Amino acid sequence: MNATTRTVEILADLIRFDTSNFGNGRATGESEAAEYVVAFLERIGLEPTIVTHTAAGEPDRPSVIARWEGTDQSLPPLLVHGHLDVVPAKAEEWSVDPFAGVISDGCVWGRGAVDMKDMDAMVLATVEDAIERGARPRRTIVLAFFADEEAGGVRGSHHVVTERPDLFDGVQQALSEVGGYSVTLSGKRAYMIQTGEKGLMWLRLTAQGRAGHGSHVNHDNAIVKLARALVSLGDVEWPVELTPTTRLLLDEVARLTGSDPAEDPHVIGDRTGFAARFVNASLQTTVNPTVLDAGYKHNVVPQSATALIDVRPLPGQNVDVLASIRELLGPDIEVSVDVDDIGFETTFDGDLVDAIAGVLARHDPGSVCLPYLLSAGTDNKALQRLGIRGFGFVPLRVPDSFDFPGMFHGVDERVPLESLEFGQKVISDLLLTY
Ligand SMILES: [Zn+2]
Missing domain, CATH: 3.40.630.10 (Zn peptidases)
Structure with missing residues (x-):
């Protein structure tokens, strides 16, 4: 067979x-x-x-x-x-x-x-x-x-x-x-080779408040405190910062699509078609709340409220990103780190990269390889x-x-x-x- x-x-x-x-x-x-x-x-x-x-x-x-x-x-x-x-x-x-x-x-x-x-x-x-x-x-x-x-x-x-x-x-x-999947840029097929990964931090935010009857005046409601914290976190525009990998990728995408490499990085990222979902997320740190947990009864104000946050810092920035999140949230929100794993990049060269390019040239003549940073x-x-x-x-x-x-x-x-x-x-x- x-x-x-x-x-x-x-x-x-x-x-x-x-x-x-x-x-x-x-x-x-x-x-x-x-x-x-x-x-x-x-x-x-x-x-x-x-x-x-x-x-x-x-x-x-x-x-x-x-x-x-x-x-x-x-x-x-x-x-x-x-x-x-x-x-x-x-x-x-x-x-x-x-x-x-x-x-x-x-x-x-x-x-x-x-x-x-x-x-x-x-x-x-x-x-x-x-x-x-x-x-x-x-x-x-x-x-x-x-x-x-x-x-x-x-x-x-x-x-x-x-x-x-x-x-x-x-x-x-x-x-x-x-990595390894193809995208088409201005009619030219390119294979995205992953040469690095962003960092990963899974945070747990907890707000404490005063528990009590749902019919009372309560200015110390844990859910309200947590919600405020999440809104301020969600409003942060994390800066676009190019790494050696994303700079090389965007330059190549600009060259292949005949566009200006000095354009807004997200605009160049959009030219990678469906892969833009991955590429644009590799240009900046991302912070997304993914799970909320609070309360157990319609007429009971709970004592605490918790949110899980998925943070993907650019390589080398875990410590700084965590410090800015703590500063932004202030002392009322307890931040604990469930998972903290590194980001890294390698260079787009060497005998394995050459071998990959060579094999792709044999199986899909005229195609090109592009490096990218996995989000x-x-x-x-x-x-x-x-x-x-x-x-x-x-x-x-x-x-x-x-x-x-x-x-x-x-x-x-x-x-x-x-x-x-x-x-x-x-x-x-x-x-x-x-
Ligand atoms: Zn997988």
Whole structure:
């Protein structure tokens, strides 16, 4: 069976494991998905290692790591990693069952179809196909399938990096998610290669007040205090600041679209079409309230009110952004930090970038590669702790009319079959020739 057909089959299989990650140690299905990957790797002759995070009252969180030995041991190994968990999906919002692995209208549908069981499937199909053909990569490829990426990787990549750094011995560079998709700029196809990530801070704001009867005069209402704080936080216009990556990206977009590189950065960002959602968020710090929690009865003023805030600082700015948020909110709002993870950038050069450009030139002649700074986070943050330089490259040539960035964590998440076919061929070429 050819590797494209296998990619689709494996992707549908993986989607059928509901590996929803609800955060804070609440998750489902990862063990079953990891068992599938382990059995797959063992069947094709690899020897996977399972590193499991365990904690009382929580499900086991297994990550799977395996080495595919290359022919040239003098070359440093390349890490290719994906995650097996997904964000939850509300079935009633979808036009298909999000965990059925439906194939229709030229797409594979389901939670994880682009984030990121597509890459997991393309990699597994590639290794299986190569081994069946007797082909081997030049350098050793370390394969990793992590748990818990969608909750910051504490029980997945961070746990593996802490417990078993030896599994990544010699690895200097890594390939993973949220990059590699195509955009069309003035008729020219460009592939977005992720060369950095913004920081991530998940804050918890709490206002305290005077609890009491809902019919009384109350000038110390925790909900009102919290609401005021959220309005002032929401009104902040975080400044646009270009980093080396975003400066290079915008210059290239301006050049390709024949526009002025000195234009408003968001206007240039808009020229990347659907990718503008990612690009414009990489030009500044973003701060979004995402959860509110207060009260328990219509006629009771609660003593406290809480909001969760998702903060994505530009690389290197976590400390400063937190200080400005605390200053803005003042002493009445308690700010606690639930998650604090680094942002980083690498340069858009080196032998792996050259190899990616070369493979894309062979499979999509005339296309170009652009660097970009991811506005979200991936397991590359954990691997950064080992000094591993991470890139986002899930090669997918997507139709111009397809809102690919909108698929991430979106309703009716799906990936075109033609994109998977292209991607698997590119991955195969890259892994075997790099
Ligand atoms: Zn992902």
